[in-house]
Amino acid sequence: GFKTLPEEEDEEEKIVAMVRALNLKSLSLTDQEVSSLVRSGVPHVHRSKVWRYCVAFHVRKYRDCLADDYYKGLLSLAREKQNPASKQIELDLLRTLPNNKHYSSPSSDGIQKLRNVLLAFSWRNPDIGYCQGLNRYSIALLYLEEEDAFWCLTAIVEVFMPRDYYTKTLLGSQVDQRVFKDLMSEKLPRLHNHFEQYKVDFSLITFNWFLVVFVDSVVSEILFKIWDSFLYEGPKVLMNIAFVDMNPFPMRQIQNKRMFHLEKVRLELTELEAIRQTFLRDREISRPDSRTHFSDDEEDN
Numbered sequence: 001g002f003k004t005l006p007e008e009e010d011e012e013e014k015i016v017a018m019v020r021a022l023n024l025k026s027l028s029l030t031d032q033e034v035s036s037l038v039r040s041g042v043p044h045v046h047r048s049k050v051w052r053y054c055v056a057f058h059v060r061k062y063r064d065c066l067a068d069d070y071y072k073g074l075l076s077l078a079r080e081k082q083n084p085a086s087k088q089i090e091l092d093l094l095r096t097l098p099n100n101k102h103y104s105s106p107s108s109d110g111i112q113k114l115r116n117v118l119l120a121f122s123w124r125n126p127d128i129g130y131c132q133g134l135n136r137y138s139i140a141l142l143y144l145e146e147e148d149a150f151w152c153l154t155a156i157v158e159v160f161m162p163r164d165y166y167t168k169t170l171l172g173s174q175v176d177q178r179v180f181k182d183l184m185s186e187k188l189p190r191l192h193n194h195f196e197q198y199k200v201d202f203s204l205i206t207f208n209w210f211l212v213v214f215v216d217s218v219v220s221e222i223l224f225k226i227w228d229s230f231l232y233e234g235p236k237v238l239m240n241i242a243f244v245d246m247n248p249f250p251m252r253q254i255q256n257k258r259m260f261h262l263e264k265v266r267l268e269l270t271e272l273e274a275i276r277q278t279f280l281r282d283r284e285i286s287r288p289d290s291r292t293h294f295s296d297d298e299e300d301n
Helices: 007-027 031-039 044-063 070-080 086-093 109-124 134-142 146-160 171-187 189-197 203-212 220-233 239-245 251-286 296-300
Strands: none
Touching: 031 220, 044 146, 044 220, 070 109, 070 146, 086 109, 086 134, 109 134, 109 146, 134 146, 146 220, 171 189, 171 203, 171 251
């Protein structure tokens, strides 16, 4: 009188029960547990969904007040008007990920998508336009649709990174190099002293790491894990060394250091500009005849 199940059906029920248990468990995960899972690396099959969720979370304050066709509107603008950044964007497209099949030739599918993303971004941020290095964020297009990749770039530049990170002076980028030097001095004093002893300016190496978040600097397997944590937690990712060995350093500490060095770098840039202006003025004074050579048209006027 007892109902029995074939062995295969019994196994199937066990799997369904396990799935339900995991779903329940996922609903009760703490933020710390989620962070630990993300830091371990998001499985390839789930990465698109996780990255899309992370990007949407970080830019929702912008998207909520914009029309659904906002991105399409930027593309229309890019087709109708010439953008000052267009020429540099075109020069950099094929330099992006030349070893990846999606970017290896002008006809590759990733090239047009990246062109659209960069042009749309340049219209959204005319004060930046295009800065060399922004093309490296094409890494997002390997897992995200074109419009989501645009918002990913927006999240990185407008949410994650400090102001002036990608402007002509790269002010924010310079500041972060000094913050990094401070952290190295605190967390890795022997290595820091070694560099100091031999007068090694390690920013020549690390500047690019920060500017493009390790794209081209590490193998893809590690790069994607860095980006998993980067898109989830923001710009304080140094993998296991940062998360475990060196003890975590909170964003508040990083922000305080940024503010301290920001004022110093601004002052230095102001002094450099004053020196430049003085030099130009002195050069004009030392060449008094330079103003006396006019074209025929200028003399007529």
